[in-house]
Amino acid sequence: MSEAVKLTYDVSADDFTHAGEASGAIKRTLKKLGIDMEIVRRVSIAVYEGEINMVIHANGGVIEAEISPSCIEIWLKDKGPGIKDIELAMQEGYSTARDHIRALGFGAGMGLPNIKKYTDDMKIDTEIGVGTTVYMKVNFT
Amino acid sequence: MDKMFHAVRLDSDKCTGCINCIKRCPTGAIRIRSGKAKVLKELCIDCGECIRVCPTHAMKAVYDHLSITEGYEYKIALLSPTIFGQIRNLEDLDYVMTAFKKIGFDDVFETSRAAELISEATRKYMNSKSYEYPVISSACPTVVKLIQLKFPDLCSHVSPIKSPMQIAAKMAREEAINKTGLDTEKIGVFYISPCTSEVTEAKNPIIHGETGIDGVIGICEVYHQLVATMEKLDKVDAIANSGLIGVSWAIDGGESAALMSSHYLFAGGIENVMNVLEEIEEKKFKRLHFVELRACDAGCVGGILTVKNPFMAKARTQILRKYLPVSMNHLETDGIPTEMLLGASINPVEGMKLSDNLFDALAIMQKIDGIEKKLPGLDCGACGSPSCKTFAEDVALGYSTENDCVFIMRDQVQHFAKQMSLLGMNLGENRADDND
Numbered sequence: 001m002s003e004a005v006k007l008t009y010d011v012s013a014d015d016f017t018h019a020g021e022a023s024g025a026i027k028r029t030l031k032k033l034g035i036d037m038e039i040v041r042r043v044s045i046a047v048y049e050g051e052i053n054m055v056i057h058a059n060g061g062v063i064e065a066e067i068s069p070s071c072i073e074i075w076l077k078d079k080g081p082g083i084k085d086i087e088l089a090m091q092e093g094y095s096t097a098r099d100h101i102r103a104l105g106f107g108a109g110m111g112l113p114n115i116k117k118y119t120d121d122m123k124i125d126t127e128i129g130v131g132t133t134v135y136m137k138v139n140f141t
Numbered sequence: 142m143d144k145m146f147h148a149v150r151l152d153s154d155k156c157t158g159c160i161n162c163i164k165r166c167p168t169g170a171i172r173i174r175s176g177k178a179k180v181l182k183e184l185c186i187d188c189g190e191c192i193r194v195c196p197t198h199a200m201k202a203v204y205d206h207l208s209i210t211e212g213y214e215y216k217i218a219l220l221s222p223t224i225f226g227q228i229r230n231l232e233d234l235d236y237v238m239t240a241f242k243k244i245g246f247d248d249v250f251e252t253s254r255a256a257e258l259i260s261e262a263t264r265k266y267m268n269s270k271s272y273e274y275p276v277i278s279s280a281c282p283t284v285v286k287l288i289q290l291k292f293p294d295l296c297s298h299v300s301p302i303k304s305p306m307q308i309a310a311k312m313a314r315e316e317a318i319n320k321t322g323l324d325t326e327k328i329g330v331f332y333i334s335p336c337t338s339e340v341t342e343a344k345n346p347i348i349h350g351e352t353g354i355d356g357v358i359g360i361c362e363v364y365h366q367l368v369a370t371m372e373k374l375d376k377v378d379a380i381a382n383s384g385l386i387g388v389s390w391a392i393d394g395g396e397s398a399a400l401m402s403s404h405y406l407f408a409g410g411i412e413n414v415m416n417v418l419e420e421i422e423e424k425k426f427k428r429l430h431f432v433e434l435r436a437c438d439a440g441c442v443g444g445i446l447t448v449k450n451p452f453m454a455k456a457r458t459q460i461l462r463k464y465l466p467v468s469m470n471h472l473e474t475d476g477i478p479t480e481m482l483l484g485a486s487i488n489p490v491e492g493m494k495l496s497d498n499l500f501d502a503l504a505i506m507q508k509i510d511g512i513e514k515k516l517p518g519l520d521c522g523a524c525g526s527p528s529c530k531t532f533a534e535d536v537a538l539g540y541s542t543e544n545d546c547v548f549i550m551r552d553q554v555q556h557f558a559k560q561m562s563l564l565g566m567n568l569g570e571n572r573a574d575d576n577d
């Protein structure tokens with residue numbers, strides 16, 4: 001048995017009320033597998049942040065996850081506008097979220113920094129006008 | 142006592158194999174097998190939801206009848222404060238207490254007396270700051286079992302203080318020994334319970350330790366006799382010794398309010414409780430100090446063994462408590478008496494994990510995924526499992542076979558039918574050839 005368990009979730013655009021469903025589902029799956037709760041919590045927060053980003057900035061997208069015996073890897077793929085300056089986007093407190101989004105309490109500029117903080121590896125692959133894929137990995141040991 | 146004892150029992154003759162209970166069970170502990178419901182005991186948390194929804198009353202609550210008191214020289218009724226809200230126009234707790242003495246008990250003791258001591262002890266515990274926020278009430282055995290089973294990480298948050306039922310049972314027995322001079326085995330302590338959860342905890346105490354309770358009688362068992370007796374009372378004894386704080390434990394938020402802090406949360410109803418635990422597990426609400434959770438709507442007055450509508454009973458309790466003194470029972474010591482503390486810590490219970498080994502768990506999960514993809518996703522329950530996902534798990538773990546799914550079965554039948562008709566056509570053609 002070497003193949004990983006694969007999970008896929010759709011994230012719909014501008015739908016805050018359903019944001020958090022993918023991270024919730026991933027959390028339940030990890031718990032069922034008996035993964036340490038501290039790790040489950042880190043994954044859950046990181047995916048949640050990514051999910052919210054996809055809703056705010058990118059008209060939704062797809063979240064793919066692969067769970068292997070050593071780690072979970074997650075790809076958050078969107079066809080949004082792309083990130084102009086990744087270094088800036090990674091800074092705490094920097095956000096391009098529009099006002100109506102901020103009015104809802106989102107767009108604090110902590111999304112990407114939190115993903116970095118709670119994961120063991122993170123990569124951003126982005127192209128202006130084409131979309132962004134945020135990759136993250138959390139090790140189980 | 143059987144370690145797997147549960148206060149829920151099935152009357153097989155009455156069970157029609159409908160799917161109401163499997164759909165409602167919060168831990169997915171029921172399946173239909175050979176046309177009858179089957180409770181997976183290791184997953185049952187005694188909430189009683191299956192009893193509520195069973196249309197044929199095949200799912201029954203298990204509790205003792207009044208006859209259990211026979212043979213004891215001195216019989217004590219231990220009253221849950223939920224009983225007071227069951228009675229219309231009640232102005233004085235003593236009417237209920239006196240009526241219990243008329244229906245065969247020698248003495249009556251309210252668990253709300255112990256509840257007041259627990260409230261005081263919990264305030265001390267909260268002030269000690271020797272724990273991680275939030276502290277979760279240990280009073281509802283179903284909630285504690287749910288945490289052990291589905292939220293193992295929160296076990297350490299459960300309050301280390303025993304439940305009112307247990308502490309009151311000990312207090313009542315000691316008081317009776319002092320009063321009568323009888324040996325302890327001649328004294329019978331009988332809890333008058335609002336729910337199956339406490340029946341199980343009294344008979345098979347896995348959370349709170351030995352209870353010293355000799356029988357658990359449902360409120361519904363004594364209710365009508367009690368009301369009839371109360372109507373005929375000419376003299377009322379002064380027995381009650383509970384204040385507002387103790388009686389309020391019967392209703393939502395009562396336990397929390399006694400802590401004199403605003404940083405608390407109450408949730409009642411098993412679905413709500415699960416949602417709140419999910420959020421606490423994710424540490425979404427860090428300013429929360431105390432969490433009072435009850436498996437039933439409106440708190441313990443919503444218990445499956447009560448008689449009246451929970452919200453009506455709650456309103457009656459609110460009116461009744463209005464003129465009660467705040468608290469009648471107080472700790473005699475500065476610290477928390479050790480006999481009020483749980484002997485052992487609350488530990489996780491295995492039951493939801495697929496396997497102890499991550500490799501195996503992943504393999505099983507892949508198998509589940511593969512099976513789930515073949516299913517219609519309608520969660521119809523006809524297979525006897527509560528959802529397609531659970532059915533896929535049951536198949537992967539060998540408890541069911543794919544053919545139990547009516548949709549898979551239909552496809553197979555259609556496939557066979559096609560094969561048969563093809564075969565028939567071929568035969569016909571062959572015959573036609575023969576005729577040439």
